[in-house]
Amino acid sequence: MSKTHVYELAKKMGIDNKELISRLKSLGIEVKSHMSVLEEEEVNKVTAPPAPPKEVSQEEVRVTTTIIRRRPKVVEAAPAEAVTPAPEVEAPAAPAAMAPAPVAEPEPAEAPAAIVAEAPARAPEAETPPSPSAAAAPVTAPAEEPVVERPTATKARILGRVEIPGITQTKPPEKREVFIPKKRVEERPAPAAAPSPETAAAAEERKKARKGKEFVAVPEPERAPKKAPAGGKKKEVFKKAELLEKRERIFEPGPRSGKNRKREREQVSVGKKTEITTPKAIKRIIKITETITVGELAKRMGVKANDLIRSLIKMGMMVTINHPLDVDTATLLASDFGYEIENVAIDLDEIFEAVPDAPEFLQKRPPVVTIMGHVDHGKTSLLDAIRETNVIAGEAGGITQHIGAYDVELKGRKITFLDTPGHEAFTAMRARGAKVTDIVILVVAADDGVMPQTREAVNHSKAAGVPIIVAVNKIDKPEAKPERVKQELMELGLVSEEWGGDTIFVEVSAKKHINISELLEMVLLQADVMDLKANADKAARGTIVEAKLDRGRGPVATVLVQDGTLKVGDFFVAGVHSGRVRAMQNDRGDKLVSAGPSMPVEVIGFTGVPDAGDVFICLPDEKKAKEIASHRQQKLRETELAKHSKLSLEQLYEKIQKGEVKDLNVIVKGDVQGSVEAVTESLRKLSTDAVRLNVIHSSVGAITETDVNLATASNAIILGFNVRPEPKAANLAEKEGVDLRLYNIIYDAVEDIKKAMEGLLEPTLREKHLGRAEVREVFSVPKVGNVAGCYILDGKVLRNAHVRLLRDNIVIYEGKMSSLRRFKDDVREVAAGYECGIGLENYNDIKVGDVIEAFEIEKIASTL
Numbered sequence: 122m123s124k125t126h127v128y129e130l131a132k133k134m135g136i137d138n139k140e141l142i143s144r145l146k147s148l149g150i151e152v153k154s155h156m157s158v159l160e161e162e163e164v165n166k167v168t169a170p171p172a173p174p175k176e177v178s179q180e181e182v183r184v185t186t187t188i189i190r191r192r193p194k195v196v197e198a199a200p201a202e203a204v205t206p207a208p209e210v211e212a213p214a215a216p217a218a219m220a221p222a223p224v225a226e227p228e229p230a231e232a233p234a235a236i237v238a239e240a241p242a243r244a245p246e247a248e249t250p251p252s253p254s255a256a257a258a259p260v261t262a263p264a265e266e267p268v269v270e271r272p273t274a275t276k277a278r279i280l281g282r283v284e285i286p287g288i289t290q291t292k293p294p295e296k297r298e299v300f301i302p303k304k305r306v307e308e309r310p311a312p313a314a315a316p317s318p319e320t321a322a323a324a325e326e327r328k329k330a331r332k333g334k335e336f337v338a339v340p341e342p343e344r345a346p347k348k349a350p351a352g353g354k355k356k357e358v359f360k361k362a363e364l365l366e367k368r369e370r371i372f373e374p375g376p377r378s379g380k381n382r383k384r385e386r387e388q389v390s391v392g393k394k395t396e397i398t399t400p401k402a403i404k405r406i407i408k409i410t411e412t413i414t415v416g417e418l419a420k421r422m423g424v425k426a427n428d429l430i431r432s433l434i435k436m437g438m439m440v441t442i443n444h445p446l447d448v449d450t451a452t453l454l455a456s457d458f459g460y461e462i463e464n465v466a467i468d469l470d471e472i473f474e475a476v477p478d479a480p481e482f483l484q485k486r487p488p489v490v491t492i493m494g495h496v497d498h499g500k501t502s503l504l505d506a507i508r509e510t511n512v513i514a515g516e517a518g519g520i521t522q523h524i525g526a527y528d529v530e531l532k533g534r535k536i537t538f539l540d541t542p543g544h545e546a547f548t549a550m551r552a553r554g555a556k557v558t559d560i561v562i563l564v565v566a567a568d569d570g571v572m573p574q575t576r577e578a579v580n581h582s583k584a585a586g587v588p589i590i591v592a593v594n595k596i597d598k599p600e601a602k603p604e605r606v607k608q609e610l611m612e613l614g615l616v617s618e619e620w621g622g623d624t625i626f627v628e629v630s631a632k633k634h635i636n637i638s639e640l641l642e643m644v645l646l647q648a649d650v651m652d653l654k655a656n657a658d659k660a661a662r663g664t665i666v667e668a669k670l671d672r673g674r675g676p677v678a679t680v681l682v683q684d685g686t687l688k689v690g691d692f693f694v695a696g697v698h699s700g701r702v703r704a705m706q707n708d709r710g711d712k713l714v715s716a717g718p719s720m721p722v723e724v725i726g727f728t729g730v731p732d733a734g735d736v737f738i739c740l741p742d743e744k745k746a747k748e749i750a751s752h753r754q755q756k757l758r759e760t761e762l763a764k765h766s767k768l769s770l771e772q773l774y775e776k777i778q779k780g781e782v783k784d785l786n787v788i789v790k791g792d793v794q795g796s797v798e799a800v801t802e803s804l805r806k807l808s809t810d811a812v813r814l815n816v817i818h819s820s821v822g823a824i825t826e827t828d829v830n831l832a833t834a835s836n837a838i839i840l841g842f843n844v845r846p847e848p849k850a851a852n853l854a855e856k857e858g859v860d861l862r863l864y865n866i867i868y869d870a871v872e873d874i875k876k877a878m879e880g881l882l883e884p885t886l887r888e889k890h891l892g893r894a895e896v897r898e899v900f901s902v903p904k905v906g907n908v909a910g911c912y913i914l915d916g917k918v919l920r921n922a923h924v925r926l927l928r929d930n931i932v933i934y935e936g937k938m939s940s941l942r943r944f945k946d947d948v949r950e951v952a953a954g955y956e957c958g959i960g961l962e963n964y965n966d967i968k969v970g971d972v973i974e975a976f977e978i979e980k981i982a983s984t985l
């Protein structure tokens with residue numbers, strides 16, 4: 122039999138030594154101090170629970186007080202359950218009786234939780250059995266039974282051990298009930314905080330559940346839980362797992378609990394729910410200006426861009442989200458989605474269509490003449506002769522300058538001549554929609570007769586509906602046969618008046634100035650017949666005859682005023698450029714403040730260089746001019762893009778037949794129009810079934826940033842013929858990964874493109890840029906030739922590298938280096954920042970300011 126020290130037992134019971142000693146004393150067990158030893162039976166005596174029946178009687182007594190907390194059930198459950206010490210603790214309402222609870226469950230920390238958790242599970246009706254727990258104290262003690270619930274040392278300790286406030290502070294109060302005799306429940310008037318019908322119903326249920334019992338449980342008035350514990354046992358049961366979870370939630374709060382997240386999700390899903398509405402008919406019309414991108418159209422229709430792209434692919438168009446669609450395509454596409462397209466583009470040409478003036482405002486205007494004819498028949502000579510004749514006649518001493526057109530005066534009447542002879546220029550203008558020529562002078566050399574270009578000129582003039590005056594030239598020549606000319610022209614439908622026709626023939630000599638005035642008179646006569654008139658009293662309108670970028674003055678253009686009067690200070694728009702007339706002058710260099718109909722004037726004040734043939738229109742204000750110019754630019758860009766990658770429905774079948782279609786887009790730049798055209802033509806012939814080749818843009822001049830941008834947008838490669846990219850363009854090409862190829866022989870380009878087309882499957886040859894050197898001096902070395910004294914601008918120059926000699930970005934020479942020297946020593950390479958002497962193989966025409974470009978061919982692709 123073991124013996125126990127007092128202090129050990131006190132510790133076990135969770136009470137002070139003193140308290141235990143006094144308890145022992147009250148039980149008649151005498152101990153001297155906490156070190157005294159207790160026999161087992163003494164220990165049992167002090168820890169033994171008091172007899173249950175006593176409790177009931179005590180409870181009965183308490184019923185007489187206002188509120189009674191005893192539960193009769195406890196009495197029933199007590200003997201069977203391990204946790205029963207709890208009710209016993211409270212039952213006597215005596216401090217001494219509190220001891221057994223901790224004794225029965227001496228486990229640390231978690232034990233009370235377990236008790237609390239399990240006790241209701243086993244004896245659900247015993248709502249307050251966990252009373253020894255700290256939680257019970259604050260809940261019950263203050264309002265109802267401070268005496269009964271007075272915390273003791275034991276209680277305080279337990280209170281400290283309860284780790285889940287959520288359990289004791291929230292759940293138990295909800296479930297707490299006070300038990301009062303059934304009779305009293307019936308008699309009891311409605312409490313101040315009357316239980317809700319719900320709670321009343323709950324009480325009723327419980328009442329039923331406790332049939333035959335003397336006491337009924339009703340929810341505590343003040344703390345009546347919102348959720349009535351009507352559900353009976355299950356709802357009141359705490360699962361350990363739940364408690365643990367709760368503990369976690371309370372003590373380790375995460376950013377969001379699962380429950381909250383769920384609620385949020387629910388809220389979000391509720392918020393996202395949108396009503397599907399059908400737009401009103403008016404909203405189903407999409408207004409566009411000429412073009413609209415795929416992405417924008419999708420946005421406006423409220424559909425996914427991918428859906429549109431899919432539809433476009435079905436229509437045979439391989440496009441991206443930024444692809445511009447023209448009105449027709451957009452209409453077709455939109456109709457699939459139940460939308461309509463309305464083109465609201467400002468038709469500028471329509472707006473600026475010359476409004477016919479009332480006859481009373483019209484005044485006679487000078488005729489505008491173009492001279493045409495076969496090569497060497499004397500066009501230029503005739504133009505000069507006319508001008509000279511005129512100069513001699515009136516304005517001696519004037520320095521004439523070429524501005525593309527000039528006017529002459531004869532007997533007080535003016536005639537305007539366009540200074541660019543030949544039907545090519547005439548047709549180019551016409552192709553651009555410009556109608557500037559009133560009368561054509563067809564020059565035919567009397568000693569040569571009608572030649573191929575004579576015929577062409579006749580055809581072009583006829584096609585334009587412009588009357589022809591024939592100048593039979595070189596009449597001074599002994600071998601001149603004017604009659605033969607008349608004969609030949611008759612075959613072309615030009616019958617002279619002498620022979621009964623209506624074509625004026627004048628026999629002239631440009632060289633000898635014979636019959637020049639007569640020719641001019643005939644022009645005036647023809648003009649009279651034509652009754653050429655215009656209204657000079659309105660804003661000017663005309664055509665760009667010639668344009669250039671002047672180093673000192675910026676963009677300069679010759680405008681042929683066709684209607685109205687152009688004045689200094691006028692705002693205008695010409696093609697994609699706008700501006701304000703800063704100054705005007707004629708071909709004789711006279712400063713003008715105004716220019717009337719049929720007057721050719723050189724205008725300064727453009728924002729950019731317009732194209733010959735562009736319509737020139739004056740506008741009331743600058744804003745409008747700029748607006749129109751930028752609109753035109755945008756339109757030009759879009760139509761160019763739309764034009765090139767558009768695939769018609771007819772081609773769709775072809776595509777399907779071909780299987781996967783591969784396109785090779787090319788931009789061609791050259792030093793002269795001839796080579797550009799030749800290359801373009803050769804490339805077009807390269808198109809095969811497997812790869813379609815599109816020359817999307819071609820023009821004369823160095824490769825610019827705009828070209829690179831176009832190449833980027835259209836995934837094109839750039840071909841340069843005897844031209845080089847501007848440094849900025851070269852950088853951009855490198856940045857954007859644009860393939861830029863430069864050639865000086867058309868054959869090479871065609872060969873390369875063949876490879877490139879094959880290169881869609883395999884890589885092709887590539888030029889590797891090494892460095893650039895600027896020629897700063899040119900030395901003449903005997904027996905060797907000219908050597909360029911250079912400064913290396915960037916990269917490096919290698920002895921055996923390929924080189925190009927550039928002058929204003931135009932390739933002058935391409936070949937090999939013959940020598941590379943530094944201070945009379947042959948060197949293998951020279952790096953940037955150093956000076957050196959470079960000799961070119963078989964080439965001496967080197968000038969200061971030229972640039973020598975060194976490069977290597979890195980890789981050569983397999984042939985077709």
Ligand SMILES: Nc1nc2c(ncn2[C@@H]2O[C@H](COP(=O)(O)OP(=O)(O)OP(=O)(O)O)[C@@H](O)[C@H]2O)c(=O)[nH]1
Pocket residue numbers: 494495496497498499500501502503542594595596597598629630631632633
């Ligand atoms: N004898 C004689 N020779 C003339 C006459 N008109 C022009 N020529 C000569 O013919 C040659 C060609 O004259 P151009 O005025 O250059 O002829 P073009 O039609 O302008 O020639 P392209 O500009 O090459 O188309 C020159 O050598 C002129 O001197 C003329 O009336 N009489």
